[in-house]
Amino acid sequence: MSALLAGGTGLVGRELARQWRGSGRLHLLVRRALAEVAPQHTVHVVDFAALPPLPHADEAYCCLGTTIKVAGSQAAFRAVDHDAVLAFARAALAAGVRRLAVVSALGASAKSSNFYSRVKGETEDELARLGFTRLVIARPSLLTGDRAATGQPTRPAEVVTLALLQPIAGLIPRAYRPIEAARVARAMLRALAEPGSGVHVLDSGRMQELGAA
Numbered sequence: 001m002s003a004l005l006a007g008g009t010g011l012v013g014r015e016l017a018r019q020w021r022g023s024g025r026l027h028l029l030v031r032r033a034l035a036e037v038a039p040q041h042t043v044h045v046v047d048f049a050a051l052p053p054l055p056h057a058d059e060a061y062c063c064l065g066t067t068i069k070v071a072g073s074q075a076a077f078r079a080v081d082h083d084a085v086l087a088f089a090r091a092a093l094a095a096g097v098r099r100l101a102v103v104s105a106l107g108a109s110a111k112s113s114n115f116y117s118r119v120k121g122e123t124e125d126e127l128a129r130l131g132f133t134r135l136v137i138a139r140p141s142l143l144t145g146d147r148a149a150t151g152q153p154t155r156p157a158e159v160v161t162l163a164l165l166q167p168i169a170g171l172i173p174r175a176y177r178p179i180e181a182a183r184v185a186r187a188m189l190r191a192l193a194e195p196g197s198g199v200h201v202l203d204s205g206r207m208q209e210l211g212a213a
Helices: 009-018 074-094 117-127 158-173 182-193 205-208
Strands: 003-006 028-030 040-043 059-062 097-105 134-137 197-201
Touching: 003 009, 003 074, 003 097, 009 182, 028 059, 059 182, 074 097, 074 117, 097 182, 117 134, 134 182, 182 197, 182 205, 197 205
Parallel strands: 003 028, 003 059, 028 040, 059 097, 097 134, 134 197
Antiparallel strands: none
């Protein structure tokens, strides 16, 4: 069992790489070389706007994503969260992958008036039309984890929001409370490994349960 992972340096992607237990190779598609690589991992430095043919694999995981602030513009954001995600999915299909799990976002909808949520929803809809045997779409709420350890910039608004929510986290419905990146990764791995076909959407509440240690 081999797998492809795009976005393996972010919060969820890093956890997926750490938790993955396939018997073959985990191929990490990254934009920059990594300082440390696990023995079972193979790193491929790629341009997601011009992906080469990918190694054959049985399953794939996509954790690509940014923010409009980090990207610099709506167009740059869409290039990552829509164009790069779909390019990876199509390349994975060409490499023999029939089971894909992808990180989306809470509130994703192609009909949303919010640009961020609309792009996420449009991406989900297009992924569903590609023909994967099993497609798992994870829609986490606010992610928690050590962004500094991943080399990502700190998000001040996120830090403030988490600080405000932490004392009342237990009172917030599971579908909306902050969720650990490690739990999201665990839920994605377990959901993709389940038998059956079709499109399966995991809301944050379901991931709180499915991703429990």
